[in-house]
Amino acid sequence: MQFLFSQTQPYTTTRQVTYARNGMVATSQPLASQAGLEILKKGGNAIDAAIATAACLTVVEPTSNGIGGDAFALVWTQDKLHGLNASGKSPKSISIEAIKEAGFDKIPKHGWIPVTVPGAPGAWAELSKRFGKLPLSVVLEPAIQYAWEGYPVSPILSRFWKKAFEAYKHELTDELFNAWFTTFAPNNRAPEPGEIWNSPDHAKTLKEISDTYAESFYRGEIAERIAQFSKDNGGFLSGEDLANYKPDWVEPIKVNYRGFDIWEIPPNGQGIVALQALNILRGFKFMEKESVDTYHKQIEAIKLAFADGGKHVTESRYMKHSVEELLNETYGELRRSLIQDKALQPEAGEPVLSGTVYLATADHEGNMVSFIQSNYMDFGSGLVVPGTGIALQNRGHNFSMDENHVNALRGDKRTYHTIIPGFISKGNQPLGPFGVMGGFMQPQGHVQVVMNTLDFQLNPQAALDAPRWQWLKDKQVEVEQRFPPHIAMQLAEKGHDVKIQLESNSFGRGQIIWRNAETGVLVGGTESRTDGTIAAW
Incomplete structure (x- = not known):
């Protein structure tokens, strides 16, 4: 299949197209792109590179995605296109009636009500087990290193981090949200361009995910910490919800x-x-x-x-x-x-x-991955599980409170997803x-x-x-x-x-x-x- 490009392009671009043969990683963050390329050069394939890049993006672009978010992937390998739905379901115990009893006539953006089961860690493990060449412990090394040692924040990332911080400073005043500020604003502000930010808790969580192929996240120590945080603060998410989760091909x-x-x-x-x-x-x-x-x-x-x-x-x-x-x-x-x-x-x-965050990867064997991952609405729910660095998504905000709508909120249900x-x-x-x-x-x-x-x-x-x-x-x-x-x-x-x-x-x-x-x-x-x-x- 030849490229279809016109010889004359009508727009002056700030970047030129990039050509290569052995491998390519395209993302919104330079450090994440390099992480994916590093894995390709270690002998990984496009699937390994996509996982490495996605995990790295939870560290180097936390304003857009995190460990506590969802993911979807289209994977071309073995002459076939495969689809992975790694979006999480609502907690089994949640309902429209329960939300109304809690005093809400619509689903809030922040707090426990909009939190659904995070699917991203499950996506990384599932892709690795089915199509990856390298162990997950190797693939997540760049993300773990950036989380542990830190990295200089880019100007655009700093701008959106500041925007989120200014909003959260006024909106998230309950003690429930303290861990977000401890994790993402340790100096009581967003990091400046060029300033080093790191998260040892994030690094430890990624290491445990890599060592257990995400089992700990859904049925182990990490799951217990998430479930306990929910229980202690009146959340609907339970250990059973996490344990029952599995991405769908x-x-x-x-x-x-x-x-x-x-x-x-x-x-x-x-x-x-x-x-x-x-x-x-x-x-x-x-x-x-x-x-x-x-x-x-x-x-x-x-x-x-x-x-x-x-x-x-x-x-x-x-x-x-x-x-x-x-x-x-x-x-x-x-x-x-x-x-x-x-x-x-x-x-x-x-x-x-x-x-x-969206990323694309390709390798010399013909494997190609289209991967997207999100917490939804910047940092998501505003909740960070203490001691883990996990920012939980607020994807449940998309549910309808109309009982007769097809996307009506129900327990154990996936919402209309962006x-x-x-x-x-x-x-x-x-x-x-x-x-x-x-x-x-x-x-x-x-x-x-x-x-x-x-x-x-x-x-x-x-x-x-x-x-x-x-x-x-x-x-x-x-x-x-x-x-x-x-x-x-x-x-x-x-x-x-x-x-x-x-x-x-x-x-x-x-x-x-x-x-x-x-x-x-x-x-x-x-x-x-x-x-x-x-x-x-």
Whole structure:
């Protein structure tokens, strides 16, 4: 499969594409990229490198993910794409009624109520046992070293750390949250750029996870500490919830777009939203990227896909409409027919029956990994298990308190999940992994990257650097400062409520690695909106 890039790229980029043959790791943090490359050079494969990078990111980018978060992965190996859902379930004892009895009419962002079982450690162990070449104890060494010895904080990381600290200082005043401040703000402030931050507790926890293949986290000493912390503070999470957890191997889902298969993890993830939008958009022909018609149709398709996702998507066993129904060609045509010349108010249809980090890795053997990991909403719940460095996620905040909603809060249930890894193949050949992290921006980023690559033949770096838009709700759309102003004005004339967003990071942070099937050459792009780095050899 040859690369499809146009000879002329329309955007001036701050970075050039990276080419390599033996291996490549693309992440949002230079130290994590180097950690993955180190494992490749030790004889590990792309799966080992992905695990090493993911574990390292819990240390070197704690504002976006942690040991107490969730993960998803798409793994191309042995000529097949495998999917891993390592999102955690809600505690068995939780319910809408129990939340209301506790005095809440909606699920809070912080504290024990939104905490679900962390899936990330289980993902690392499961990937290592099934596809890794090196022992997990070796693969997690770089992360353990950075946690123990420390590392200098980068400017962008410091900025988001400060933002979280200022918010938590006013919001997390209960003693319950003391361990967060002890761990992440030991000097009663966020670390400055270039300042060394370390977490020996984090290092000890990672070491125990590596030595026990995460058994201690779910059925051992670490699990006991998490469960006791919950019990002592009125939490719903129990030792039984942790002990019963296991990541699920799943069949990835896809749509065919311009002759390429675009792959996502099936629900409970929101990857189906990206696929629904592409299912709608494939019925149009796009001649020019910088055209109001292109942007208008992209935005309208995303709005319709999100309306369906918000109404129909949750853990698959609770869904009333199947993936096949939602991605049905006939349903795609029906939704496509709703797109007219003016901006529409999105509503869900009824199909007929018929803070996150993303990384990509590849090696010389042809293995490739698309991996995403998150605590959700910066540091998550604000809870850190004392003495462990484990910041617990608040993924349960996505549940609905409406008993009749498919995503209604129930015990032992996975919620509608924002984090999604992507992958592209053609026939039986992989093109490679891609992803754009950032809450509900993610499906929108996936659609824009896929179209930049396949419709407009942009190389990976240009596909990521291209100005982005983001639909928020109703007819509200945000665009980056670099977005063409004349097109923004034309979108407004079509009825879109367009605003210019000064903070570029709100438009997601992506990574791409493509592989030439004939030569084995890898080509990667990394996010210019953050500390994105590609390590390769």
